Amino acid sequence: MPKGSLPAVDSEIPGAFMALDPATHAFFLDVDGTLIDIAPRPDAVVVPSGLPDTLFALAARAKGALALVSGRSLASLDDLFGAGRFAAAGVHGADIRLSAGRPSERAPALDEDLRHDLRTTAAEFEGVLAEDKENAVAIHYRARPEIAPVLKRALAQLVGRRQGIEIMPGHCVFEVRRQGIDKGAAVGRFMATTPFAGRRPVFIGDDVTDEAGFRAVNRAGGIAVAVGVPRDGAQALLPNPRSVRALITHLAAEPRQRRR
Template sequence: MHWPKFNGRAVALFLDFDGTLADLAAQPQDVRVEPGLVALLRRLLDQLDGALAIVTGRPVDDIDRFLAPLRLPVAGIHGAQGRRADGRRWQLAAPPLALVEAVARALQAEHPGLQLERKAGALALHYRHAPQAADACRQRLAEAVAAQPGLELLHGKCVLEVKPAGVHKGQAIERFLAEPPFAGREPAFAGDDVTDEAGFETVLRLGGQACKVGEGPTCAPQRLAGPAELHRALAQWSQHLAGRSEGSPA
């Protein structure tokens, strides 16, 4: 499959990380970046005149570590923090998380295998290794979030994430599109999880392209089987861009 599709317009490319550019791992820190991915992203960054960004639930520093020495524009924690193309950073005010964290730690004590990931202004409770605790985690975190204004609960793949309310990947993509080098381009976004649906909805509303990576219901019109297929599609697209005559839109 060709993705992004060649519509004759300059493209701004937005990519999720976990499950999209890299296969999911048993532990978040164990994710492996395939050989050649960093070089491919660097090549696309040049071909798109800088209009390539990672839009992820991870903190910005995590992405820098995985993609070193490449430092891309990044929206981290679903857009609660980020780095613009010119290197300037943003960080939204962190909501109070003490109550939710206390509930999450109590759940950890009751269910061995749960992993709590504390982020700047958000936290994630992973239940991949304690699937029997999923319902209890959903119920008790939902109750804690309901008792604390300004928070929102996201349901991902074997993870529950608490983040600032109203912050989502679609909002992060629009933030990038308001500034060079993204402004005026057709947005294209690839993601794998329910947390990416807000990004899909946004780029489709703006006349762009959305691609779901992996299985599951989605509003995205395009689909690729997994990260390996996305890598192949992006490499093919990069070859197409390299073959275009100078001055043609990317």
């Protein structure tokens, strides 16, 4: 499907997405900036009333083939949406639960010395927050976006000497993590597992970190949907998280209840 073949729309129920079918598709959903609006701090986000239950209804209609795929920790996702209710990949897949209620599989923690150095470096910059997720450290600078180049150089000095570690940029964040862990790899794990296997994957995300997920669903013949702004690999665009939630509500409804 060529890029842009599903156009951006402003209606609450995007008509171009009506062909998505919970009986045949698998759904991979980013969280911040996609399902919920971005907040100044990760702990300040608001989950709209009813969204977890709507997601659960869609997961039920898709026979469990719905996963949250986020940079957040799995514990944070469970705090926001309900413990164990969904398959989920936290920390871009470093902590993954392949089906609802199943124990998670965690990648090894980053070296404590590196995590300490990253926290210390972040503390040297006013308005910068270090989020230590053990198997990754996210350095948030939403309060001071102008310092991105200086902050990136400081982090590169720490990470550059270490094998197998990379810095992944995102929306006002630098994530320090192990190489080979990304949302595309997480999608691949899900798609090799029941109930995702054999379905057409749909990935919806807003950030550069979601582009690995886009590439994975494109390879599988699926649909990659960007939110807010176009992204590499995205075939379609939704304008904002509100429109994503409207689509989720539409898909979660029984066919006879859907608005036309």
